[in-house]
Amino acid sequence: MSEVRPAGARAVARAVAWRSIHNFLTNPAFLAPAVMFPLFFFISFAGGLAAIGEVPGFDFPSGYTAFQFVFVLLQSAAFGGVFTGFAMARDFESGFGRRYMLAASHRGGIVTGYATAALFRAVVTWAILTAVALIAGMEIGGSGVDVFGLYALAVLVNVAATMWAAGVALRVRSIQGGPLMQFPTFLVLFLAPVYVPLDLLSGWIHAVASVNPVTALLEAGRGLISGEPVLVGLAFAIGVALSALFALWARGGLRSAEAAG
Amino acid sequence: MSGTLRDQVGQLARRSVLRTLRQPAQIVPALVFPLFLLAVNAGGLKDATNLPGFPTDSYLTFALAVPFVQGALFSVMNSGTDLARDIETGFLNRLALTPLRGAALLSGLLAGSVVLGLVQAIAYLVVGLAAGAELAAGPAGAIVIVALSVSVTVAFGTIGLFAALRFGSGEAVQGLFPVFFVFLFLSAMALPLDLLTIDWFHAIASVNPVTYLLQAFRSLLIDGWNLGELALGFAIALAILAIGMFAATSALKTRLVRT
Numbered sequence: 001m002s003e004v005r006p007a008g009a010r011a012v013a014r015a016v017a018w019r020s021i022h023n024f025l026t027n028p029a030f031l032a033p034a035v036m037f038p039l040f041f042f043i044s045f046a047g048g049l050a051a052i053g054e055v056p057g058f059d060f061p062s063g064y065t066a067f068q069f070v071f072v073l074l075q076s077a078a079f080g081g082v083f084t085g086f087a088m089a090r091d092f093e094s095g096f097g098r099r100y101m102l103a104a105s106h107r108g109g110i111v112t113g114y115a116t117a118a119l120f121r122a123v124v125t126w127a128i129l130t131a132v133a134l135i136a137g138m139e140i141g142g143s144g145v146d147v148f149g150l151y152a153l154a155v156l157v158n159v160a161a162t163m164w165a166a167g168v169a170l171r172v173r174s175i176q177g178g179p180l181m182q183f184p185t186f187l188v189l190f191l192a193p194v195y196v197p198l199d200l201l202s203g204w205i206h207a208v209a210s211v212n213p214v215t216a217l218l219e220a221g222r223g224l225i226s227g228e229p230v231l232v233g234l235a236f237a238i239g240v241a242l243s244a245l246f247a248l249w250a251r252g253g254l255r256s257a258e259a260a261g
Numbered sequence: 262m263s264g265t266l267r268d269q270v271g272q273l274a275r276r277s278v279l280r281t282l283r284q285p286a287q288i289v290p291a292l293v294f295p296l297f298l299l300a301v302n303a304g305g306l307k308d309a310t311n312l313p314g315f316p317t318d319s320y321l322t323f324a325l326a327v328p329f330v331q332g333a334l335f336s337v338m339n340s341g342t343d344l345a346r347d348i349e350t351g352f353l354n355r356l357a358l359t360p361l362r363g364a365a366l367l368s369g370l371l372a373g374s375v376v377l378g379l380v381q382a383i384a385y386l387v388v389g390l391a392a393g394a395e396l397a398a399g400p401a402g403a404i405v406i407v408a409l410s411v412s413v414t415v416a417f418g419t420i421g422l423f424a425a426l427r428f429g430s431g432e433a434v435q436g437l438f439p440v441f442f443v444f445l446f447l448s449a450m451a452l453p454l455d456l457l458t459i460d461w462f463h464a465i466a467s468v469n470p471v472t473y474l475l476q477a478f479r480s481l482l483i484d485g486w487n488l489g490e491l492a493l494g495f496a497i498a499l500a501i502l503a504i505g506m507f508a509a510t511s512a513l514k515t516r517l518v519r520t
Contacts, residue, residue, distance in 0.1 A: 044446035047462035051452055055308045179290075187297070195305040205304030 009106035016100065016113025020087055021120050034083055034121055038076035038129050042068060046136065049195060057200050062139045062226040069133045070150065070221040071194055074214075076129060077154040078161040078185050080122030081115075085165020085181045088114050092173035092257065101257065111166050111250050118162040119155065126154065141227035149232065150224040153217060156239030161185060163246030170253030173260065192218050213238045269361055273369020280343060281373035291335035291377060292384050295328035299389070302327070306451060314455055317395070317483045325389040326478035327450055329406070330471060332381040333414040334441045336374045341421025341434035344370055348429045353516070363513045367506065371418050378414030382407040398481040405491065406481050412498040413474055417441070419505025426512035448472040470497045 024030050045068040053064035060067045091097040100110050140147060165181040172180065192214040193201055201209055209215050220235030281288070303321040310318050317323050347353045356366065386396075386403055396402055420441075424434045448471040449457060457463040466472050477494020480487035 040443055040446050043462075044450070047459045048446070048449075048451050048457060048466070049306075050462075051312055051456045051458045052306070052309060054458075055311055057308070190298070190301045193305070194301070196308055200308050201305060202307060203304055205301065 009109035009112065012104040012106050012109025013112035013116060016110050017116035017120070018113075020084065020114060020117030023087065024117065024121050024124075030083070030087070034076075034080065035125055035128055037079065038072050038125055039132060041075060042072040042129060042133065045072065045195070046133075052195060055196065055200070058196060060197065060222065060226060061228065062141045065133065065136055065138045066140065066225050067222060069129075069138055070225055071189075071192075071218060072129060073126060073150070073154050074157050074217060074221060075189055076125045077122050077158040078189060080125060081118045081158050081161030081163075082165045082181050082185050084114050084118035084121065084162055085169045086175060086178055087117075088166055088169040089172060089175045089177050089181075092169065093175055097173065097257070098261075107254055107258065108251070111163075111170075111254060114166060115159060115162045119158055122154070122158045126151070140225055142224050142229075143227065146224040146227055146229060149229075150221050153221055153224075153235055153239055156236070156243055157217060160239065160242035160246050163243060163250040167246060167249035167253040170250065170257040173257060188212060188214055194218075197222075213242065269365035270369045273361075273366060274372030277343070277370050277373035278376050281339065281376055288377065288380065291332050291339070291381055294335075295331040295381075295385065296388055298331070299324055299328050299385075300392075302451065303392075309452060312452075312456055314453070316453055316479075319393070319395060321389065321392060322394045322482050323453075323479065324451075325385070325394045325482055326475045327445075328385040328389075329382060329410045329478050330413060330474050331445060332385065333378065333410065333417045334438070334445065335381075336377055336414045336418040337421040337424070337441055338435060338438050339377060339421065340370060340374050340418035341423075341425040341437070342431045343373065344422055344425035345429065345431040345434050348425060348516070349431065357517050363510055363517075367419075367422055367509050367513065370422060371415050374415045374418030374421075375411055378411035379407065381414065382410035385410075395482065397483055397485040399485075402481040402486070406478060409477060409491075409494055409498065412495060412502070416498045416501035416505060419502055419509055423505055423509040423512050426509055426516050429516070444469060444471045449475060470501070473497055 024034070046065045049068070050064050052058065053060070053067070058064075088097070091100070097110075101107060104110055142150070164185070168177050168181045171177070191205070191208045192212050193209050198206065198209055198215060198219065216231050216235045216238055220229070220231045223230040224232065299321075302324050306324070307320045309315060310320050310323075315323075344353075347356075386406060390396060396406075398405065421434060421437075424437050425431075428434065447462070447465045448469045449466050450471075454463070454466060454472060454476075457466055473490070473493050474497055476490050477497075480490040480494075484490075
């Protein structure tokens, strides 16, 4: 009888990612919201608020469509991670997650697999969002390297959000933890300069946005798309730091799920 | 209304109201989420008042109309999810064995939406005014705002009932939520209709009934008494209510036949 060797972390990750991606692509209930929500945000903001580009003091060189595109891109990156957290919570609630835990020799591969699926679903959304934005006449002032930097930032946001959601999902192990994953993400995104640059904000929202790390990500992303990079180093440092911090949070969640049996 | 029908509606209304009040998960998001967006939008879009033609110098006053409509959208989910649960648990099947009339069932189930609409409207108005929004129509305007808000909430509630009866699943009702948000997004939610400079967006917002619901609320907040806009707002709410009730009644008949 041949010896059965335990699968390595990469094989576990590949198997988990494949199942999650398959579920995402074949179930319209998962695919449609992931694609439609960012599109409607983009259409609503870029279309319905275009006149904001004429407000005195608003001088974004690539226009309001590009200004909003960056926000929606980063938002969809974050929500790609959060929605994957929902899938993870659902799997643990239904008992499938426990079967993963029993079968996988390298349990870190489970989280890596979900993270790979989160990135895949974000990339699908970005492709559609970018196509719609270009059709809508979005101007890109940045070079190819700048645009690559923008999408790299989005990848970091996606990884950070996935790790955050995974940490919650693995601790709560029920879809009832959904609001815990979603609401803080929504909050931190909308307490940034969403509609106008930071300089045009005033009052409490300016004070909050000034210390919100998402502000640096947004400003760097907007600088990259317009070809006038600002805060790029800080934004990447924040993206890497958040990803690392939430990876530790997710690892703690994995330990919690293991302890729960 | 005959005594029997009134009793039937009363019993189901009581159950619906208690059920709504006992579920903070239904009430809290419907209160907190719209108020959070109001705070963010009022802060972030304050400079929009500098645009030529903007109707007020307070964006908070302008934006205060949005929570009333956004909160009403939650009643699609709340009323629909409650009824879907009754279908999934077999409670509707048991009701079908009683002499209960369909009209009593639907009217009674909407009582929860009435309460939700009332709580929401008062909360949005109190928080908005406390934060510095203006109410040009005065105290009588506040009463009309609450009445309009309840009407819109109940109207959207009928759509939730229809969805629950048609699909019979809470998950399907929840899935409708983004669809209704599209109506809000593609309206004059953030800027007045005249300031929507993108032609296709202006065209969609012009035929979107949500735009005119928002304008009815705004007329009381910004202008005072604009009877034309108010009448249009109430007429749209009543039209949605009539269409929703008709659709829900038909779906109920189909479901009971199926049962």
